[in-house]
Amino acid sequence: MASYSIETRTLTNGDLRFKTTIIVKKDSKIVHRESKTFKKKALAKTFGIKRVNELEEGGLIKNKSVPLGELIDMFMNDNDLWRNTGRTKRYVIQMLRDCDLAKVDSNKLKSSDLIQHCKNRKAAGAKPVTIYHDVAYLRSVMKLAKPVFDITANYPVFEEAVPILIDMKLVGKSQKRTRRPTTNELERLREELETRQSYRPNGQIRIPYIDILDFSILTCMRIGEVCKITWDDLNKKHKTILVRDRKDPRKKEGNHMIVPLLGESYDIAIRQPKQSDRIFPYNPKSVTAGFQRVRNKLGIEDLRYHDLRREGASQLFEKGYSIEEVAQVTGHRNLNILWQVYTQLFPHRLHDKKLSVL
Structure with a gap:
């Protein structure tokens, strides 16, 4: 309820x-307060009446705070936001919509709520890196609540909660992968892939x-980049x-980059049939x-397909190319x-350096 004095x-x-x-109360508690000074009492009264009506007819009282599930729905229903949301983030946000956490009021979220959610996810078999995505993506949704939807959300609670979750080992970041295919594995893969590509049912x-x-x-390209070049x-x-719109955590679009086609990569590209505007017109999936x-x-x-990107970088280092x-x-x-890739490859070569004791 809103009132003015x-x-x-x-x-x-x-x-x-x-x-x-102007004061707005919810459940007998003040959830909003604002004031303005006038030279005439009539103007002060007019402002008070107008503001109270605005708030009660669909402003602050209606949208001050909502259950997190409703806030998530708003995010998913906003075409501008949802269209620019990646596949992994979409999956996580949709999953959060069905968790107990979705019942918590957006402005009343506590560290204990986040900790309990992470414990529940761990008990269900989720790994710390997976649970970290829950926390990170929920935070990003809540941070947009006020500027986009005029919803008050307690997103600063993450500043307190995340260090605690890390200390409790409930969340964590992924380990750096070092997996490379062996020469034997690559030979076997090529042999079997040749059989597969010749079979077209x-x-x-x-x-x-x-x-x-x-x-x-x-080329050290991601498969999505390979199938997009024209x-x-x-x-x-x-x-x-x-290579257009190359992946960059700090910038979503416009990361165009000219990449040299080293070795046989140029010949591989040239010999592809021109049956499309794309060189490799196939679905990366x-x-x-x-x-x-x-x-x-x-x-x-x-062994993942993305490991081939690391294999390519490793081969370049082994051929003597600099990091730059x-x-x-x-x-x-x-x-x-x-x-990090370089140092994982060559620590044994330090033995080739000659040391002397003065």
Whole structure:
């Protein structure tokens, strides 16, 4: 319920001022307070009546705070927000909608609520890195509550909760992967992929798995990038390719980068049939699925398609390319990430250095 009161004050010169204070209560507690001062009492009264009506007819009282489930619904129903939300984040947000946490009022979320949610997720078998996504994505939704939906949400609670969740080992970040396919594994993969790409039941499109596999390693591209590059992006004179909107955690779009096509990667691209505006006009999910089926059939464990990107960077280092040169191929803005790959590859080579005791 909203109400207003007018306080009269006398200035030192004898003039009067009229201060209108608006108060909104919910469950007998003040949830909002605002005030404004006027030179005339009539203006103060008019303001008070108008503001109370605005708040009661669908403003602050209606939208001050809502259950988190409703806030999540608002986020999902906003086309501008949902359209620009990644697949993993969408999945997590939809999952949160059905958790007990969704019943908590957006402005009353406590650290204990987050801790209990994380405990429940752990008991259900979720790993700390997975649970971390729950917390991070819920925070991002709540941070938009006020500016986008005029909903008050206690998102600052995460500043208190996250360090505690880390100390309790309920959340954590993923471990850096170091998996590389062995020479034998790559040979077996190519042999089996050749069989798979020659088999086309019911007239299915032939996917050149081996060319895509080798191109992915040589260019260090993600499979989504490989299947998106076009003939117009190819510079035959300089043997380079323009990779558009390359993944960058700090920038979603516009990360275009010219990448050199080293080794046989240029020849692989050139020999593809021009049946589309794209060089590799295939669904990246289909390519990945075919790779996974072959990998599983061969019994190769813990190898992901994305590991081929690391394999490509590793091969470049082994051929003597500098970190800066490798970054031109991989697209890494942060050289520290490449440095980690480099140091994982070559610590044994320190034995080749000659040391002497003075």
